[in-house]
Amino acid sequence: MLAKIHITLKKDVLDPQGSVIANSLKSLGFDNVNDVRQGKFIELEINSNSKEEAEKQCNDMCEKLLANLVIEDYSVEIEN
């Protein structure tokens, strides 16, 4: 199965990388753009018998390694 994991900064956490992107976009003429936030996107192949089991394992991975839960949120989608 293919797992797609999004890791994003929590709403209240400052995102300097996002601000830099917003400024660069503005200087390129995209002045209708606001609130740019940059996160991580991780795709992985997981061998599992059920979607539920795969999702549980991916949540575990996020909590143990992939995300910093103090400042980041994560979401997991599983595709067959």
Place this chain on the structure above:
Amino acid sequence: MLAKIHITLKKDVLDPQGSVIANSLKSLGFDNVNDVRQGKFIELEINSNSKEEAEKQCNDMCEKLLANLVIEDYSVEIEN
């Protein structure tokens, strides 16, 4: 409108960061995991009258700034 942009390394491009994640996951006991690829996920607010116009602008942003088209692919989704 909210634009969600995924930027991923092309299939044939080596992803050392993904390999490191795969190895770390294996050493944590997740040994049913393969093919880890890490990409970027960018969310932004865009003021636009139509979804089509917003999507066109986001494609433009990817081509001009956000993605390195030699080694990366991008995809854009627009939500109201």
